[in-house]
Amino acid sequence: MNRLKRKLDILEGKEDDINEELKYAESLSMKRRKKEVESWLRSVGRIKNKVQRTEQEVQERRRKWLPSIQLHRNLDRLMAEAGELHEQGAFPRGLTLEAQESRGVSFPTTKLVGQMFVENMNTILECLRNNSVSVIGIYGMGGVGKTTLLTHINNELVRHGPDSSVSWVTVSQKFSVHKLQVDIANALCFSFSIEDDEKKRAAELSNFLGTRKNLVLILDDVWEDIPINEVGIRVGVNGCKLILTTRYLDVCQKMDCQKQIRVSPLSDKESWELFLEKLGVDMKLTPEIEETAKFLVKECAGLPLGIITMARSMKGAEDMFEWRNALENMKESKLGHDDMEKKVFQVLKYSYDMLKDPIVQQCFLDCSLFPEDFPIEREDLIELFIDERLIDGMKSRQAEFYRGHTILNKLVNACLLENLEIYGIKYVKMHDLVRDMALQITSTSPRFLVEASVDLKEIPDEEEWVEDLVKVSLMDNGISSIPPTVSPRCPSISTLILMSNRLTSIPDCFLWNMTRLSVLNLSYTDIEKLPNSVLDLVNLSALLLKRCENLKYVPSLANLKALRRLDLGYTGITEVPQGLETLDNLRYLNLFATSLLICPGILVNLFRLQHLVLDWNSSTKVKGEELANLRRLETLKAQLYDVNDLNTYVSSLEERELVSYTLQVGFGNNLCWRINNYNRTVALINSDISKITSEKYPLLLPQGIQFLYIESCRLVRSLSEASSLENIANLRSCRIVLCDGIETLLSVSSSCSLPILQSLEELRLQELQDFTGLISEERDVSSLPPTGTFCSLKTIVINGCPSMKNLFTPALLLLFPNLETMRVLLCEGMTEIIAATTHESEEEGSTSGGTAELSLPKLKSLWLSFLPELESFCSSKKTLVADFLQEITIDNCSKLKKFSLLDNEPCHLPSLQKIMVREEWWESLEWEHPNAKNVLQPLCLFQK
Template identity: 50%
Template sequence: MEYVQAICDIGTSTIRNFGSLDEKMRRLKRKLETLESREDDINDELTYAESLSLKKRRKSVETWLTNVERVKREVQLVADEVRERKWYEFLELQTKIERSTTEVEELIHHGRFSGGLTLEVNNENHVVSLLTPELVGQMFQKDKSTILECISSGTVSIIGIYGMGGVGKTTLVSHIYNELINYPNTSVSWVTVSKNCSSFKLQSDIAKRINLKFSDLDDEIGRAAILADAIKGRNNYVLILDDVWDHISLETVGIPIAGNSCKLIITTRSLDICRSMNCQKEVKVKPLPNEEAWKLFTKTLGLDTELSLECEEIAKSLVKECDGLPLGIVTMAGSMRGVEDKHEWSNALEKMRESNLQHEDSEFDKVFGVLRYSFDKLKDHKIQECFLYCSLFPEDHRIDRDELIEYFIDERLIDGRKSRQMEISRGHTILNKLENVCLLEGGKSFNGKRYVKMHDLVRDMAIQIVSATPRRFLVEAGVKLKNLLAEENWTNDLVRVSLMDNEISNIPLNASPRSPRLQTLLLRQNLKLDSIPNCFFVHMDGLAVLDLSYTSVTCLPGSISNLRSLIALLLHNCSSLKYVPSLSNLKTLRRLDFFRTKITEVPEGMEALTNLRYLNLGVQKLEIPNGILARFSHLQHLVVHDLESSTRPVRLNEIMSLNKLETFKGQLYNIGDLNKYVQSWEDSGLNGYLLQVGVFLKDWRTQHFLKEYNKGYDKIARIKYCNISESRAGEDSLFLPKDVKSLHIRCCVDVTCLCDVASLKNATDLRICSVEECDEMKHLLCSSCCHLPVFERLESVLVWKLFKLTTLVGGERGVVSFSYLKNLNIKKCPNMKWLFMPALVSNLRNLESLSVQDCEEMVDILGEASDEDQDREATSADILTFPKLTSLTLMQLPELKSFCYNKKAIASDPLQRITIYNCPKLKRIPLLKEDPCPPPSLQRIRAEKSWWDSLEWDHPDTKTALQPFCPIVRTYVQSDFT
């Protein structure tokens, strides 16, 4: 019996031990999944960065990826051994599992790469044209031709363009820049110098334009050597330095001119500057003659504007008062648009003559009268104040319109409106007015965001105006201040102070400026500022707007608690901030921004801030107490979670109690809460939202996708780990807002096609869609849903890790009208043999970017047409065209043989970038015409050297013609495509 009992004990112990072994193996696999997710994110980020030729991966990242591959193989071997285990192998297997677990944990830890994944590399081709006004006048055209001829010649290295302020130097050189970026094998950089520009700053600005990093090197001599070496390594490099005020030592900065290493163009108001910098060609930009000045005036006034003879005569006299300066002419014409009364024209002429009699001396004063008249003509005091507010930003700064309007609201420069949206609309109306009268210049950045900008003369005029009033501004923005201004500068009459975008690193411990009337203090973007003494705010009782965004402060001084007049406290991206003192006394506070700070709990007394209209709590680990959100009954804008933060879900009852809410970004607990919240909206709904269910922890992919393609669409739904199929979800079937613009679905079960999401049929304006890791998805769309209007307006589509997906559009006659589609990204869909049928190409006329990656079975991008389609296409052309395609990426497609089965497919002239990696069976470059002339817009072809060498060519000269566009090719290893 004892023997039997012993055998039973051994059996029980073995079962128990193997049970613990299974649990350890499951734990190891869970950690391995985390590691693999990080590996996927890193590879996707590397793929994107490298595909733009902007960056190259760090050696440490490449080593990490290699180690991950090795560990994955080792874990698989251990898993196989565990499945086939013997009882006597327990200790050995346990050791292997523990060793693998430790290594996986270490790789997860080291995979954070706080220094980034990539290094900057030169990118001569990635340039964007400048928005430029039309050149007016024969002299401008002649000057442009002269300068371009000098650049093309080998004899002139430095060109100086000089002339009085407002005469059009920057406009002229911007046209030259746009010409140069289209020159073959030529790279060009534009740097605005402006006043008080140090050699150190100029080095940094030039280095930024050519993607060069100095690391932490502060020595100007060493930086100059590095910069000069980098410039010498560039082919046909042209550097434009705009608005030079003082002599620049090229040797000190590191701009090599000798031996035609670099051609330099400078613009300046002084001929002496041109001579001191040894300009070999000097071009004076002269004012417009009367006839051309009149043409510019009438064009700006409006070609459809008809003036009476009396008004026309007065207008011509008015133009003469502008002295042929384009800036003055354009500004004056803008201020007189729509004016028909001759008395108003006469009054304008009289004011201009009075002003010019008072200011006859300097060049600035000649145009100042025009600018001042346009300002005075605004009449509306609030609009004038909004204009003057723009002078608080640095010279030549692109001011984000949305941020600027938020300041207008904080400062009460926009009269109270019924809703925040009406205030924002009023703000845009004011900025449009200022653009229309040419006091502000408008533009749009690469990501679609709109901005305004002040001409430096207009900004000088604005600062001069506020300097002459009792409500004085102190503006030292973007001038590289390293220390706070001395106390004598902080006078009693100061109302607004802007020290933004400087290098202030500390504030003296005894600093306590006595500026009791100060309402606005902008210290944002002083990245080195890490502490503020407690006494600093003691004598600023009237402070209403305090902006410390993008500083390194770790804690706020206690004296902030006594700023009882404070309306806006802005701490956006204060990524080191951990402590905020009590806010209980700040009962007038209307805007509070904690985005991306390090606080872990809401500050003491925050529940007293019942006046809040705007609250951003987008903080990674913030605990939000129960009931606190419901206290802010006036809230119009609330962020508790967005693409770049991951705070916890919010309670539905608190959000639903906020009746004035217009914008909400946050995570809800489940589909039920989402449905209830959406169904509670009135017909108008919210003006902006990000509604999320499920945790998107590692979300570089979707975050980049939205930033790249969202273009201002601010109605987003993100769903993860939910059953959203109408047939399976029952009462909890997903209820989406009708006006949703961006939809992102990940890891949702029982979805075979988007038509399974019933509420999508009621959506009317979906523009962006991503579907990721939905295991049952067979088609994105099918014949029963592809004609729904919701899918016809799609602009951008991302498909990732859909392992059962066979085609994008399923069904025998599945053709969808993708007439709005611009961007299509397909990644890691191993069962796809083709994307879609050729019949669909006619609906892809607006496609601009196509990327297909990691689809192991992909044979053709466009598949073989069915018999019925072939009959229908018998009379159609054999060539399929993509008239707007600019970017094509084909990566990790081992079976890809052609772009289109049995047909020719080409892209028209817009094609700029082609990226092809690991497509060994593809023997021709897709979408290029069969002749040696590349598309005029082609910028680069990026590929493996071995693949490039193996290509087949229809024309013997084609490879030679394309070689300059593929300057850097090498043999890639497997880790590049993991």
């Protein structure tokens, strides 16, 4: 044993020398240890362990005086092995190779399919050539092809990157700094001198990476953000370039990826090409099978993993019935084939499992209640989360929505949902296979019954209504009736969605056994009467009847004490349901019903209301005092009796601020003003507000108002006379229609500069008989309001103001630096748009620094129509420059013979794309600049 230990000491000395030499070589130059050296070091490690165990056995037998022939043989064998290893450790050809000799390992992979994959690959390669990009993140849902894309990048670098090397590390879901350090070191053929100290190991790895020029490190399948400094990954000029793949966008963001690339599913055409490639050239499809196969591929919704797996599972299937069976299984969300279930379902389910938070997981599963390929409005989803108490206990409804959007963002970041925006409204959408995965989960526990938008004519058979069902969605079908004897025994159901069906009635017995029902959605049905059994659902939290236009009457709701949300919007009811005033748990109430009459006092006890919507018709009015008692309101849409009621309610807000509101005083037939993009609106209609200049007769507007609409009112001569408007600073749009009395927006004699005009982005003045101009008594630049008064204005529309002679003067034009759209029409007295003043020479010196130019620096669209007296666009002698003007429309301006804006050097209108005019007017124009007409004529689109 002693002789063996002496041999081992010599061998360990050799090992220490080799490790020191390796460490030195790898730290100074692009060297990597040989494979035979790695193997030798492992063998030395193994023999050291064997010697240690043998020594323990020798000591044990020595104490007991037990001789052993076998032990002697082991000692002889170990001494021989130690001597042999010592001889092998000479390494006459050296310990290392130049690292450039191996740029990495080329992996087998499939052909890239799809234009987007090719574009993504080119983008990544371009980023690798860009010194300013050090960290690249590739994200997308499971099975979408992230690893395949990265494999092509790896192989491209290995085969065609003479100045670079690449190392690949797959990151496990059970990530640890220690394990990742070991994996990266192994991939780089690097050994740590210290085994356990993570900080020192990180320093060693960082120093080593600093010596590896043009190294690309790939981290595949990252599930959470990695603290790269703690690991020792040095990136940048003195380090490596890092590429990572993940299913989570926020992992890319948290790891400071300078380039984030989403890998999206394939198009239908690309999906079919991939399917045929994986099916094999020997597989001949009959026209009938090919048609079914295309539907089958479509069910995979562009997910490469699903398409490849499906193609492999259908290899050799020549029977039409097999193809149709596969299609039916996919349509019914039964993945069916073992390969599909194992490879696709499990891959997608990892993302679900990694959500970890049970509430977020339940919110995700709720998305499967909606039809396949259905854009789900984000706010509708969040309302459902609130109704089901998945979001609860927040201090305000706004806080609940913040939480809801956070949950949806988490699901989008995990690529379990995708964002959509349609006409400015935000939606989310579920990939078909992700939805199939969700339905697979809900086929056991929690148990859902989902047959949404599958063209059902009748409700599912009773055997499908099993006792452990918790949620049922039959939305968007053709169900017109429920048999009078059907009474499912489903005591655990909490959510029942029957919306968007042709249901006219529901038998009482249908709901008898649904004692825990919390959410009942009958919106968009033809239901005429609620079953009496609804009134026994004491756990009901949400009763949704929106757009049930045939519903004329709702019985007493007094028993529904748990009700928190009641939506009767756009129903045919004429009376408020009895017992409504006793539902003191209500948070959400929509009574936007055209024929509904609101009785005073009905809202007094609903002190928990956060969301209240009433109709704006002439009979649906509410008192300011009644609204003032609802201290928790955050969203309000209602018509008040008069300005005094408005003032009463606004006064009650004190420090509170509504999140969203539409407050209307008076009733008018012009409803188009309601179609706007502003969620804080006040409309004053058919009211006398000509006395709002004093504190005795104020007009109080809520803080944060964005849109002010005034119609058919008696107004003050100038808005600047209304002292009550001085504190309104966030107004973005103002529309004044059919009002008498108002002559100007601002009066020079008034010291009020109206802050509301500084934030204003849109101004529309329509049919104002007395209106003469934006500012009264303008003489020169010194009489103008302060700079910045109209600095935010982008759109101005003047329509039907017969007393106006002009819109601007050269000095006034300076107050509109951001004007983009100008429309002037039906102004019978308008003679010029920009009028020269008698003091123009003074203005030139004082405002323009002596230059001979006027400018509309942001103007894009100009529209002049039905201006019978218009003789000049700009009578000033200054040249008007509009560098961003894109389109001009002129119609029925018969006296306009010279158009100075066009009759200039063409360079004054470098962005002009379209001129909409009548041909006879164009031909009658008088031109001073000889080339202007010929240059501009190709842009003309002549009106008939």
